[in-house]
Amino acid sequence: xxxxxxxPLVSSVNVLRALxxxxxxxxxxxxxxxxxxxxxxxxxxxxxxxxATAAPAAAAATTxxxxxxxxxxxxxxxxxARPVTTTHHS
Amino acid sequence: xxxxxxxxxxxxxxxxxxxxVLSVLSGMALxxxxxxxxxxxxxxxxxxxxxxxxxxxxxxxxxxxxxxDPYAKIGFADLIVPFLVSYxxxxxxxxxxxxxxxxxxxxxxxxxxxxxxxxxLAIHRLSYVAFVAAFAHGLLAGTDLAQPLLSALxxxxxxxxxxxxxxxxxASRGRQSPARSxxxxxx
Numbered sequence: 001x002x003x004x005x006x007x008p009l010v011s012s013v014n015v016l017r018a019l020x021x022x023x024x025x026x027x028x029x030x031x032x033x034x035x036x037x038x039x040x041x042x043x044x045x046x047x048x049x050x051x052a053t054a055a056p057a058a059a060a061a062t063t064x065x066x067x068x069x070x071x072x073x074x075x076x077x078x079x080x081a082r083p084v085t086t087t088h089h090s
Numbered sequence: 091x092x093x094x095x096x097x098x099x100x101x102x103x104x105x106x107x108x109x110x111v112l113s114v115l116s117g118m119a120l121x122x123x124x125x126x127x128x129x130x131x132x133x134x135x136x137x138x139x140x141x142x143x144x145x146x147x148x149x150x151x152x153x154x155x156x157x158x159d160p161y162a163k164i165g166f167a168d169l170i171v172p173f174l175v176s177y178x179x180x181x182x183x184x185x186x187x188x189x190x191x192x193x194x195x196x197x198x199x200x201x202x203x204x205x206x207x208x209x210x211l212a213i214h215r216l217s218y219v220a221f222v223a224a225f226a227h228g229l230l231a232g233t234d235l236a237q238p239l240l241s242a243l244x245x246x247x248x249x250x251x252x253x254x255x256x257x258x259x260x261a262s263r264g265r266q267s268p269a270r271s272x273x274x275x276x277x
Contacts, residue, residue: 008129016133017140020112024144028105031234035100039093041233 092159099155099162100234106148107228110192111247113141114221115254122258142196149189181230184223191220221251 010016116138119125125134156164164182168174172183172190198205198213205213225248234240 027108031101031104035097
């Protein structure tokens with residue numbers, strides 16, 4: 001006895017095209033939103049050479065503990081703030 | 091402005107990889123029938139044709155954004171000659187190679203009528219190499235694939251592609267076997 005052939009889940013070509021565009025656009029917008037909220041990524045596998053040389057200098061010049069692309073791309077700002085670490089003498 | 095360029099570079103890079111995954115997946119499913127439960131071959135072909143074209147503007151936007159970004163230090167020469175960048179030459183060079191290979195594959199598809207079937211197929215199979223290079227480029231150079239969630243998604247996608255690729259390989263072997271046995275049977 002011949003079994004009836006099962007029809008596929010999506011048979012419309014246009015629906016499939018829309019699905020493919022939707023997945024790609026979703027990844028584009030999702031990634032844009034994510035990247036906008038996470039500009040810094042200290043764990044990124046690749047950092048340009050400038051990061052390796054400029055980051056220690058930046059850390060020394062400012063009291064900020066964050067390192068990454070924003071700080072470097074906008075230049076290192078100098079501060080006149082007093083050191084935050086103090087020693088207590090009893 | 092520099093932040094915006096950086097955001098565009100990251101988002102278009104990821105979206106281009108997603109489009110490439112869809113393209114490779116649908117391309118492999120065309121022969122193996124791995125997506126037969128999901129759609130018929132005509133639909134899978136439509137997705138394959140669309141995603142191949144969809145990939146191009148995203149990849150171009152990714153490259154232009156990186157060239158405009160002074161932090162990334164990517165020049166025009168890096169698009170032509172891979173492994174020239176002063177840092178992460180392997181990671182970025184793999185991206186250059188995958189870009190060049192996929193452009194060759196796309197051009198060969200547009201010129202398909204003037205190529206022999208064997209010649210076109212040989213060039214088209216370069217897309218597998220291109221995909222592996224693009225995936226490695228994403229892992230090694232991609233800022234965001236260091237994130238656990240994105241990394242997990244990328245590896246799951248790679249595993250799905252590997253399974254479909256294996257099915258594609260076994261399907262083509264299965265088609266070849268009867269022909270071979272027939273050839274042997276002929277005296």
